[in-house]
């Protein structure tokens with residue numbers, strides 16, 4: 031978030047960094063200065079206009095209201111408020127209008143990374159032809175599970191090249207040279223919470239509870255950027271050419287669809303970029319109005335920090 035605020039020349043007057051006692055006293059760089067990390071408490075938000083929360087659901091549950099009471103708008107990157115009917119779940123390219131009621135005081139939720147890139151790609155198709163069903167399979171990078179998970183992939187890879195035993199702490203199985211069909215915890219019906227988030231959040235963001243959606247979320251040994259295979263059924267027919275024409279003009283989307291030239295979205299190329307890349311666009315002839323897409327985005331940027339900062343940009347551009 032610090033990096034993206036700086037890159038986008040966000041007009042920060044004062045930046046305060048709040049964390050637990052464990053991190054207090056550290057100094058982090060911003061705008062050419064070293065800013066000390068302070069301990070978060072109920073009085074931390076005096077004179078704060080925008081509070082970006084990304085410290086886990088329990089911290090948001092405990093402190094977001096204190097920020098709102100002090101007059102701030104909270105942009106919350108955790109799952110805590112996402113499905114609350116009173117709280118907008120916002121992807122600026124899709125439903126920025128939802129910010130209006132919460133623009134001066136209140137909480138705005140930032141969706142899950144795997145949902146954000148999917149709705150950026152699908153919203154223009156939804157507007158053009160309606161969407162009745164989505165089948166999505168994800169190929170999610172280890173950075174979605176945090177810094178230690180990234181280190182684990184590195185360590186396991188090195189261990190295997192050196193014929194050593196691998197240690198598994200962050201994932202239930204070896205992630206190096208493997209795919210693990212398990213992200214977040216399992217629910218009694220056999221789906222994971224990550225899969226359910228994709229279903230529920232997509233319906234909320236597209237404001238259509240009728241869309242039939244099913245998801246399979248898979249962790250893959252990639253450091254950064256999530257990839258998704260998305261099969262969509264539209265209400266009215268769209269050809270592959272129609273989809274390309276629509277997505278060529280779509281906000282936040284970069285069409286990368288020249289399979290003959292071996293050109294399609296790749297995690298390695300999307301990393302560090304802001305766009306949601308879409309390619310491998312094909313008609314699915316097994317159903318009446320089917321389309322297949324391959325969608326890749328940097329999960330730490332568009333899937334998290336960038337989306338939050340874009341919401342903050344709309345707050346200061348349109349509401350202050």
Ligand code: 2RA
Pocket residue numbers: 142143144170171173174175213214224
């Ligand atoms: C993951 N969706 O990739 C999560 C991060 N929010 O694990």
